């Protein structure tokens with residue numbers, strides 16, 4: 001890998017509301033043109049209002065950025081970090097405008113998602129394209145690769161899983177979960193010649209790597225947070241249904257690892273700590289949830305290492321043989337037809 005000089009790092013995330021009045025406009029931004037039924041929006045609005053209309057994602061991002069800034073400073077790397085989001089302030093368009101005004105000519109982009117697929121990867125490329133189109137003299141933006149199989153990502157999750165398992169009896173079942181997507185979206189994930197399903201195959205691979213590190217041979221991979229409408233097939237089973245199925249099989253304890261996410265944002269704390277935990281309690285099952293890597297000190301090391309793959313020619317570390325994908329320049333797809341958006345009927 002070559003060495004390129006960059007002037008900044010752009011931390012690109014999903015965004016979330018910071019107060020009750022932000023919730024509805026935020027949800028309108030998220031679902032614009034995505035065919036999510038209004039009943040589902042009303043329901044999700046309640047989840048956010050339950051936490052005072054504040055998503056934890058913004059503070060989690062600011063904390064993670066502070067840790068990365070610390071790690072960069074410790075290494076004497078002079079790289080200012082900028083923060084921009086797809087769906088809420090600071091909006092990435094405004095952030096890129098500020099970068100241009102500050103004279104940034106070329107920046108690396110760290111997306112807060114480890115995986116491929118439309119929602120987890122390509123949509124961040126669309127954010128980059130939209131932001132650059134809105135800003136005269138926008139910097140060149142180079143997005144770093146997917147990191148679902150990076151040893152630091154896997155080790156952070158493995159420690160979190162160990163932390164959950166020690167609170168449970170020895171026969172607890174380990175269950176990995178990730179955000180569900182429509183089957184059609186998963187089928188279109190990856191370049192056409194790869195046969196699709198890049199997202200679900202990467203989730204399965206990350207789960208295998210984490211379970212292997214912990215030394216657990218049997219585990220499940222399930223899904224969460226689907227948006228419907230019910231007539232469209234999504235990846236399943238859902239975590240809550242799966243907990244019921246495990247209970248019916250006589251399983252008495254479950255450790256849940258949200259391997260599909262980097263931080264304890266709202267979909268993790270609502271759908272797992274609330275809904276899944278409640279279902280387990282109702283069935284008399286013990287429940288523990290593993291944490292996510294953004295709060296682990298290794299996460300800052302991971303981000304800096306991904307940066308150094310570009311700036312210092314550091315050899316990419318990967319624990320799987322799946323291709324290192326997702327590195328894009330100015331939002332152009334990493335391969336023709338890769339992770340295309342699937343339009344909903």
Ligand SMILES: CC1=C(CCC(=O)O)c2cc3nc(cc4[nH]c(cc5[nH]c(cc1n2)c(C)c5CCC(=O)O)c(CCC(=O)O)c4C)C(CCC(=O)O)=C3C
Nearest residue numbers: 014016030034044055057113119120179181227265266267
């Ligand atoms: C794969 C994936 C990730 C992981 C990759 C990544 O991290 O980027 C992710 C992350 C997140 N999703 C989030 C929030 C939401 N996602 C929604 C809707 C959707 N997500 C989808 C997929 C994903 N989502 C899909 C296919 C939809 C259907 C509509 C569409 O096709 O676009 C909706 C609409 C209401 C609803 O139906 O739930 C909300 C509010 C938040 C922020 C939470 C917070 O505020 O803390 C985060 C980090």
Ligand SMILES: [Fe+2]
Nearest residue numbers: 119179225267
């Ligand atoms: Fe989502």
